[in-house]
Amino acid sequence: MARGGVTKFLVQKARVAILARGENPSIDALRVELGNTGSKSTIHRYLKEIEAENAPAVGAPRTLSENLTELVAQLAGQLQQEARQSVAEDRAALSRERLDYQQQVRNAQAQIDPLKAAVHALEVQLQDAREQLQTVQEQKHQSDLANARLRQVGSDLETRLRERDAQILSLEEKHNHARLALDHFRQAAKEQREQERRQQESQVQQFGGELRQLQQSLIVRQDQLTQLNRDNERLLTEARLLRNEQEAKHQQLMRETLASEVLRQDKARIDGQRIELEERNQELADELRLSQQLLREQAIRMVALEEQVRHASQRETPEAAAPE
Structure with a gap:
């Protein structure tokens, strides 16, 4: 990530993060950790100063506060690394969930159109x-x-x-x-x-x-x-x-x-x-x-899917706006 310039504090923070991962804090590793910014000569100069400050005096044992400071710096670097990894995983999951919601919305819309046509036909x-x-x-x-x-x-x-x-x-x-x-x-x-x-036979003449x-x-x-x-x-x-x-x-x-x-x-x-x-x-x-x-x-x-997408968008927006 581009910054306004490489400072001694940023170099020290990058060194602690590299040490927390158990790696060698070389100039190239520090430059990669700083987002490929800053010149190698500047990083080398700050690194020499930090190593000189952290080097114990000859014949003098390291104090408990120095050990605790170094341990705290290492733990802080490790926590930051884990936090960045967790945020990246959450963003990826949120992106996948948002794509799923969008696909569900498209599928629901695709089902609604035939149903509307069927209702019209009915x-x-x-x-x-x-x-x-x-x-x-x-x-x-x-x-x-x-x-x-x-x-x-x-x-x-x-x-x-x-x-x-x-x-x-x-x-x-x-x-x-x-x-x-x-x-x-x-x-x-x-x-x-x-x-x-x-009668006629007997009386023909008589009855003429x-x-x-x-x-x-x-x-x-x-x-x-x-x-x-x-x-x-x-x-x-x-x-x-x-x-x-x-x-x-x-x-x-x-x-x-x-x-x-x-x-x-x-x-x-x-x-x-x-x-x-x-x-x-x-x-x-x-x-x-x-x-x-x-x-x-x-x-x-x-409506429920749109509400979930809206909540997911609201969750993504604050996290995207938070500084790394």
Whole structure:
């Protein structure tokens, strides 16, 4: 370390330090100990003076104070050397610790950035899930309205179908009554013709006029029979039309029932999707809370690391400022 000049005191201090290490206090060793400063001639001159002062008088024994002074000087030099070595080791350890703290801070920052990106991605996914859930809820509402309309249409069709069935039943009863009347009339006419034929065979001449009257009556009855046959055909035609209309309504009801079933299946599928979206929404919310917890823990760790680095910097600054 450069100084304002080499003095006798500095040379003596360097000599004591070298002696304390058990080395020879030569001029070169002293100059190295002084930080490679000072001329060798100056160091040699001071060294001669110090050795002369420390040399005991001829025939005079060294006093206890002189021995103690030399021992204290040696111990002081050794303590200074150990202190410098301890300070150097502490500085090296502090430097390594500071590098470790800085690396930990960089690692924490490197972990925080992906976590922030992950949180942003989770927030985007959560927003998408909420929009999908809203869309599904709207679709479910529309599906419920459509189902309500279809149920109303089905109820109306069932009412009309019951009315048609009642009409068809009434027509069938009328047709049965007409057929029974026709059969009865035919049977009566047959019996009457047989009776008339038998009477005609025995009383042809006697009942000629009555035959004409009976023929006229038969014509009237045939007209009635023809009218009844026409009414019967008309009733049969109406019954066939009613059956065809009933069949068409039944097919329409089947189609609407099938459409209602398809809508019900779509509603069930939409409900399943809604449940899945709600579960996914819950998972995303849990992941978001976990990410936020991790961010808070990382932030706490980063603050602690910054506090340790700050304390380490404060410890290093006074030691760096202390004179050697």
